[in-house]
Amino acid sequence: MQDPAITEDVIAAHGFTPDEWSEVKRILNRDPNYTEMGIFSAMWNEHCSYKSSKKWLRTLPTEGPQVICGPGENAGIVDIGDGQCIVFKMESHNHPSYIEPYQGAATGVGGILRDVFTMGARPIAAMNALSFGEPSHPKTKQLVSGVVAGVGGYGNCFGVPTVGGEVRFDASYNGNCLVNAFAAGLADTDKIFYSAASGVGMPVVYLGAKTGRDGVGGATMASAEFDDSIEEKRPTVQVGDPFTEKRLMEATLELMATGAVISIQDMGAAGLTCSAVEMGDKGGLGVRLDLENVPQREENMTAYEMMLSESQERMLMVLKPELEAEARAVFEKWDLDFAIVGETLPEDRFLIMHNGEVKADLPLSKLASTAPEYDRPWVPTPAAEPLTDIPDITPMDGLKALLFSPNYASKAWVYEQYDTQVMADTLRTPGAGAGIIRIHGTDKAVAFTSDVTPRYVKANPVEGGKQAVAEAYRNLTALGAKPLATTDNMNFGNPEKPEIMGQFVGAIQGIGEAVAALDMPIVSGNVSLYNETDGKGILPTPTIGAVGLFSSLRDIIAGTGKDGDTLLLLGNTLGHLGQSALLAEVAGRADGDAPHVDLEAERAHGDFIRANRENIGACTDLSDGGLALAAFELAYAAGTGVTLLPKTISKLFGEDQARYLIACSGEQPGALREVAAKQGLTLIEVGSLGGDSVTLGDESAHMDDLTALYTSGFEAAVG
Amino acid sequence: MKAAVIVFPGSNCDRDMAVALRAAGADVQMVWHKDAGLPDGVDLVAVPGGFSFGDYLRCGAIAAQSPVCQAVVAHVERGGYALGVCNGFQVLTETGLLPGALMRNAGLKFVCKTQGLRVETSASDFTAGYNAGDVVQFPIAHHDGNYFADAEVLAALRDQDRIAFSYDGNPNGSQADIAGILSENRRVLGMMPHPERAVDTAHGGTDGQAMFRGLVGMLANA
Numbered sequence: 001m002q003d004p005a006i007t008e009d010v011i012a013a014h015g016f017t018p019d020e021w022s023e024v025k026r027i028l029n030r031d032p033n034y035t036e037m038g039i040f041s042a043m044w045n046e047h048c049s050y051k052s053s054k055k056w057l058r059t060l061p062t063e064g065p066q067v068i069c070g071p072g073e074n075a076g077i078v079d080i081g082d083g084q085c086i087v088f089k090m091e092s093h094n095h096p097s098y099i100e101p102y103q104g105a106a107t108g109v110g111g112i113l114r115d116v117f118t119m120g121a122r123p124i125a126a127m128n129a130l131s132f133g134e135p136s137h138p139k140t141k142q143l144v145s146g147v148v149a150g151v152g153g154y155g156n157c158f159g160v161p162t163v164g165g166e167v168r169f170d171a172s173y174n175g176n177c178l179v180n181a182f183a184a185g186l187a188d189t190d191k192i193f194y195s196a197a198s199g200v201g202m203p204v205v206y207l208g209a210k211t212g213r214d215g216v217g218g219a220t221m222a223s224a225e226f227d228d229s230i231e232e233k234r235p236t237v238q239v240g241d242p243f244t245e246k247r248l249m250e251a252t253l254e255l256m257a258t259g260a261v262i263s264i265q266d267m268g269a270a271g272l273t274c275s276a277v278e279m280g281d282k283g284g285l286g287v288r289l290d291l292e293n294v295p296q297r298e299e300n301m302t303a304y305e306m307m308l309s310e311s312q313e314r315m316l317m318v319l320k321p322e323l324e325a326e327a328r329a330v331f332e333k334w335d336l337d338f339a340i341v342g343e344t345l346p347e348d349r350f351l352i353m354h355n356g357e358v359k360a361d362l363p364l365s366k367l368a369s370t371a372p373e374y375d376r377p378w379v380p381t382p383a384a385e386p387l388t389d390i391p392d393i394t395p396m397d398g399l400k401a402l403l404f405s406p407n408y409a410s411k412a413w414v415y416e417q418y419d420t421q422v423m424a425d426t427l428r429t430p431g432a433g434a435g436i437i438r439i440h441g442t443d444k445a446v447a448f449t450s451d452v453t454p455r456y457v458k459a460n461p462v463e464g465g466k467q468a469v470a471e472a473y474r475n476l477t478a479l480g481a482k483p484l485a486t487t488d489n490m491n492f493g494n495p496e497k498p499e500i501m502g503q504f505v506g507a508i509q510g511i512g513e514a515v516a517a518l519d520m521p522i523v524s525g526n527v528s529l530y531n532e533t534d535g536k537g538i539l540p541t542p543t544i545g546a547v548g549l550f551s552s553l554r555d556i557i558a559g560t561g562k563d564g565d566t567l568l569l570l571g572n573t574l575g576h577l578g579q580s581a582l583l584a585e586v587a588g589r590a591d592g593d594a595p596h597v598d599l600e601a602e603r604a605h606g607d608f609i610r611a612n613r614e615n616i617g618a619c620t621d622l623s624d625g626g627l628a629l630a631a632f633e634l635a636y637a638a639g640t641g642v643t644l645l646p647k648t649i650s651k652l653f654g655e656d657q658a659r660y661l662i663a664c665s666g667e668q669p670g671a672l673r674e675v676a677a678k679q680g681l682t683l684i685e686v687g688s689l690g691g692d693s694v695t696l697g698d699e700s701a702h703m704d705d706l707t708a709l710y711t712s713g714f715e716a717a718v719g
Numbered sequence: 720m721k722a723a724v725i726v727f728p729g730s731n732c733d734r735d736m737a738v739a740l741r742a743a744g745a746d747v748q749m750v751w752h753k754d755a756g757l758p759d760g761v762d763l764v765a766v767p768g769g770f771s772f773g774d775y776l777r778c779g780a781i782a783a784q785s786p787v788c789q790a791v792v793a794h795v796e797r798g799g800y801a802l803g804v805c806n807g808f809q810v811l812t813e814t815g816l817l818p819g820a821l822m823r824n825a826g827l828k829f830v831c832k833t834q835g836l837r838v839e840t841s842a843s844d845f846t847a848g849y850n851a852g853d854v855v856q857f858p859i860a861h862h863d864g865n866y867f868a869d870a871e872v873l874a875a876l877r878d879q880d881r882i883a884f885s886y887d888g889n890p891n892g893s894q895a896d897i898a899g900i901l902s903e904n905r906r907v908l909g910m911m912p913h914p915e916r917a918v919d920t921a922h923g924g925t926d927g928q929a930m931f932r933g934l935v936g937m938l939a940n941a
Contacts, residue, residue, distance in 0.1 A: 149828070152829045153829075156770075156829055156860070156862075157731075157770040158731070159732075159770075241773070242773070243729050243770060246731065247729070250728070333753075416831055416832050417828050417829045418829075419831050419860045421916050422731055422768075423734070423735060424735035424738065424915060424919070427922075
């Protein structure tokens with residue numbers, strides 16, 4: 001088959017700027033052919049090369065005694081003691097999910113699971129952070145139902161419990177939904193597998209599903225803005241097969257146990273190209289691929305198509321030749337393809353052969369290391385005007401508005417479509433705060449949470465970035481966990497706009513300060529830019545996924561609160577209503593500055609919770625919706641009513657940071673207050689659990705009526 | 720007491736089932752779906768939950784054709800015990816060891832939550848540890864749990880006291896709220912809910928323990 005001619009339009013369609021194209025020609029000292037152009041475009045697009053973000057990502061704290069592997073591999077790794085570690089990462093699948101919600105979301109889950117088991121870890125938990133357009137937008141319902149079904153369809157079949165996540169709605173996501181998939185796996189620290197190849201003349205082996213034309217050009221698509229022609233891009237979305245992924249995981253882990261694996265890399269974005277280049281580059285080697293040996297499920301595929309296919313459930317591996325028979329037997333057992341498709345070369349060369357013909361002959365290291373890197377112009381986000389007036393509403397009407405909003409109503413409609421308990425180690429299912437998974441067969445457990453408040457980030461990227469980390473820290477802490485490390489999934493608009501780039505730079509600064517202060521370094525992450533449609537960007541959404549550890553199950557603050565409990569509020573309440581949930585939901589306003597984050601207070605308050613867990617019956621952090629919403633959620637979980645002493649809108653709905661609500665009884669309140677007083681921390685009584693009503697100052701509403709709002713709001717809006 | 724847990728390529732509750740059986744005192748062996756026979760002296764075969772062959776074609780349909788299922792049928796025909804949970808229940812109906820079929824949930828969505836079940840009969844070795852009429856809490860997690868059988872089969876299940884569990888609040892549209900049924904000789908139980916996810920205080924409930932302890936104890940003494 002004749003390759004198409006390389007015209008200016010073709011070059012532009014592959015995402016090259018004129019400067020980048022000149023650089024390609026300079027590196028090669030000739031014009032690339034069509035396949036070579038495809039390979040360069042796959043390696044140099046924003047999605048794979050991080051060319052706009054690298055400069056800033058480098059500034060993030062990534063080290064600590066608990067970190068075994070930081071960013072740069074398939075996933076980050078953190079030590080949990082006893083020779084065990086947690087391998088985790090969060091990654092976006094935004095563009096595909098908007099185009100084809102079920103498959104886009106499903107393959108997002110598949111991709112992140114592969115990143116985890118590629119390193120030798122068995123996945124033990126998943127989360128999903130989802131952002132959709134306003135509920136009334138004509139596409140929203142279809143996206144919600146498709147994405148949720150896709151997440152569930154893949155994870156449920158694969159057999160990993162989904163233990164947490166977020167779902168939010170905002171008009172800024174009308175044209176670009178966000179699907180951020182998180183996965184964590186468990187491995188032995190002495191059995192971790194990396195991607196760097198070693199040894200010359202070693203066989204390069206293809207594992208898993210066959211290659212088709214699906215996803216060709218997907219990574220380039222994911223690095224572009226959307227416009228009206230978006231529907232035409234549906235064929236670039238991959239199709240997932242979780243059954244094959246489950247077998248690929250089992251076979252890969254079994255194969256690793258045989259000792260045959262030198263290095264291994266999953267095929268994600270830009271499939272064969274990215275995985276082969278990665279393994280060669282990290283090992284300082286070249287790679288030759290003979291494409292006729294690639295298992296194919298469609299006829300007459302060209303070299304270009306095979307190199308850019310994003311067919312799912314595939315792996316590339318460098319194998320110890322003497323163990324080939326054992327390796328092959330494992331894959332035959334699981335009825336998966338196993339094919340030797342090439343070998344490692346001593347020289348810096350990426351040589352692609354197809355039926356004896358040279359289809360590409362490129363300097364391999366240049367593909368990886370000379371990808372462009374930009375220092376894009378940016379402007380700091382101007383300081384927000386202070387909030388001057390607050391909505392004229394009674395506290396109970398405010399609470400009702402929040403409870404019935406799909407942003408704050410119960411998400412049971414979503415998480416009941418996910419298997420939350422497979423593997424039978426789930427100690428806390430989704431619903432409030434973090435999820436908890438026991439480390440199988442041990443007395444340890446890990447907690448997972450994902451957090452960000454995009455309104456805050458837009459108003460004040462630095463404080464918003466800090467707040468996302470601080471909220472993750474609090475969600476882990478409220479259950480008694482020690483936060484260990486963080487993964488960041490940075491979703492932003494077009495980085496070529498200085499104000500968007502300014503949001504990115506600010507958020508990174510805030511995240512960096514917070515993870516340093518709270519000792520939860522960034523160990524993995526992902527950047528998704530160009531989340532814009534017709535020139536309108538999303539709210540900046542740096543999703544933070546975090547992992548915390550319980551060294552013993554006894555450390556878990558597992559209670560739900562009970563009738564008669566005293567409610568204590570830890571932390572200072574000034575009544576900050578700027579960018580609050582109340583303002584957004586009641587008045588549709590996004591005014592004022594984001595609440596500022598006092599990282600020292602976050603740390604001190606977190607330490608207080610962990611040090612005093614025996615005197616805490618139940619605990620939740622305060623975030624969107626402030627004291628009123630947190631108290632309702634605590635009462636709902638306890639199956640009681642609640643009475644709050646504060647009466648003003650600002651005290652009830654203010655979103656000041658570094659705060660926790662504690663339910664306790666008997667001698668506990670006194671004991672906690674004594675410790676707090678000694679440490680100079682603010683701990684005040686704000687009410688009690690009990691009865692069957694919610695009482696806010698002079699107003700009261702029956703718990704049943706509020707529960708009805710809380711449990712029906714989501715479905716009423718988008719179900 | 721010896722138990723075998725069948726492992727299909729897409730099984731994902733096989734380990735959970737083995738853990739629950741071992742905790743109850745069983746000697747458990749995992750059996751690969753390509754194996755044509757069961758280990759000698761197996762008292763109980765457990766067909767676990769998951770997506771045996773990706774739920775392609777029909778849940779459990781491909782699994783029912785696997786070599787090991789012929790051995791399972793032979794085991795049951797010899798009077799052996801079998802427990803099918805979730806996908807395992809689907810497999811047992813596809814092999815014909817239990818009547819009826821599991822269709823897509825009436826709500827068309829996957830549903831995972833803790834579900835109340837009424838124990839309909841204590842007259843089986845699976846349910847002897849409960850009292851008829853007890854309400855127990857087991858997790859459910861399925862997309863195709865909507866039990867269907869024709870009127871004749873439903874009448875037979877009722878008349879012969881073969882409905883083991885029924886839903887307290889039907890989550891999936893099952894006829895007669897059926898959550899689990901017994902074979903005629905009462906030695907095969909198929910059920911959609913997951914007793915193996917309710918055997919440990921850490922699970923938040925231990926209502927499944929009585930099933931495993933009762934069954935293992937009875938078979939150990941048999």
